[in-house]
Amino acid sequence: MEKLQIGKITLRWLNGGDTYMDGGAMFGVVPKPLWTRKYPVNEKNQIELRCDPMFLQVNGKNILIEAGIGNGKLTDKQKRNYGVSEESQIEADLEKLGLTAADIDIVLMTHLHFDHACGLTKPSNGGCVSTFPNAKIYTSQVEWDEMRHPNIRSRNTYWPENWEAIAEQVITFQNEITIEDNIRMIHTGGHSAGHSIIMIESEGEKLLHMADIMPTHAHQNPLWVLAYDDYPMDSIREKQKWIPEALQSGAWFSFYHDAYYRALKWNKDGEITATLERERPDQGKLLKNLHRKK
Template sequence: MEKLKIGNLELVWLRGGVTHMDGGAMFGVVPKPLWEKRYPCNEKNQIELRSDPILIQHNGKNYLIESGMGNGKLTDKQKRNYGATEESKLEAWLEKYLLIPEDIDYVLMTHLHFDHACGLTKPEGDGSHSSVFPNAKIIASNVEWDEMRNPNIRSRNTYWKENWEAIESQVEPFENEWKHGPFTMIHTGGHSDGHSIIVIEDGGEMAIHMADLMPTHAHLNPLWVLAYDDYPMDSIFAKQKWINRGRERGAWFTFYHDAFYRAVKWDEQGEISDSVKRER
C-alpha cells in the first residue's frame, strides 16, 4: 500500500480500476512531442490513468476521496473506448484495514464523471442498482449534483443515471465550500461546472487534491488543461491559484489518476522535490 502522512492523518491509496485515455485529449492543445516527454503513451496514443480512491481515517470515521470505477458497470464497447483493463478491487483493499463498504462514513466526490462515480453503485440481478456505501454521506457541490441529474448534450455521456439514482438520498450538496474536521472541499469549476478540489490540513501540514484540474504530475503547467474540460479558462485560473498557494505552504499534491505518482511536492523551479511513487 502507498501511504502519505499529513500531520496525524494517514492517506492510503486503494485500487479502483484503470483506464487508458487518448493522450491528445488529456493534454488538450499541448503538442505530443512536449507532453510525451513527461507522460508516456502506448501505440494507440493512450495514457494509463488510475482511478484509485484514497482512504483516510479521522476521529473514528472512515472517509474516501472518490469511488473508483466500480464493477460490472461498463459494456464491452465502453471498455474498448476507454481502454478499461482493470475493474475496482476496492472491497479487497478495504479488507486490509478490516473494513467493509458499509463502514465508510463519508465519500468526498470532487465531481461525478463516470470514472469517479461508477464506484458509488453496483448492479443488481434485476437490472437495478444499489448503493455500494449505504451508510455514507456523499459530498459534492450543488452545481455538480444538479448537472449529474440533468446533463446537457455534452455532459450526458459522462453523467449516468446508474451512478446517481440509487444514492440520491445520501448526497449532501454544498454551495461554495464544505468544511468538516481537516477537510475543506472548494468549488472551482473548470473541468466540469461543479468540479471541486479538496484541501486537507492537520498538524501544520497540508495536502491539496486537485482532482481533474491536475490529473497527473505532468499537468503542473497551468496552461496544460484537458480537452475534456468544459470551462478551460476556469481550470487555468484555479490551477494558478492553488498551485501557487500549495507551493507557498509546502503542500503535497495528491492524485487519483496518476499511474506513476500518488503525491508530489514541487520546488520553485517546477522540479519534484519529494514524492510518493505508485508501486508498479
C-alpha cells in the first residue's frame, strides 16, 4: 500500500481492481508508435489500467477519492469485454488500516463512469446496497444528472445498479466546492460533461488529481486525450489551464488508472523529477525499458 505525504496529509492507494482497455482508444488520434514509447502495450493492443482509489484522513474524517471497480458485480462477459483481471480489494485494504467500509465518512467522485463508480455499491440479496453506508458522496450536479438520465452513448457507462442504492447519500455542487478545508473539487467537463478534478493542499504542498483528463502519466501532453472523452476540446482546454499552474507551484500529479506511477512531479521542461511508483515485481524493468525509448 503505497503512500505519499502532502503536508500533514497522508495519501494511500487502495487496491480497487483493474481493467485492460484498447490502447488506441485510450490515446485517441495519437499514433501507436508515439504512445507506445510512453506506456506499455500487450499483444492484444491493450494497456493495463488500475482502478485504485486514494485514501486520506483530514480533520478526523476518513476520505476516499474514487471507488474502484467493485467486487462481485461484473458478469463474466463484462470482465472479458473490459479486461478485468482483478476485482476490488478495498475492504480488505481498509481492514489493514483498522477500518471498515462503514468508517468512511466522505467519498469524492470525479465522475461516475462504471470503472470509478462500481465500487459505490455491492451485491446483496439479488440487488445492491451501499458499500459505504455512512459516507457523504460528492460529485458535480451535471454528473449526477447524467448518471440518472444517460443518453444513447453514456448509458453504456452509467448504470442504475451503481447509483440507485446510494441516491440519498449524494451531495452535488455546481462549479467548485471545498471539503474539509484542504480539498477542492472543481467541475471541468471534458471526459464527461460533469467530470471534476481535485486539488489537495496542506502546509504549502499541493497535489493535483486530474482523474480521466489525465488518467496516466503518458497523457501529460494536452493534445493526448481519450477517444472515450465526450468533449475532447474541453479536456484539452482544462489540461492547458491546470497543468502549467500545477507545474509552477511544484505540485504532485496523482493517478487513478496508471499501472506504473501512483504520483509524480514534472519540471517546466516536462522532465520527471520525483516519483512514487506502484509496487509490482516487474516495475523497475518495465520503466527502465520504456524510458530508454526515444
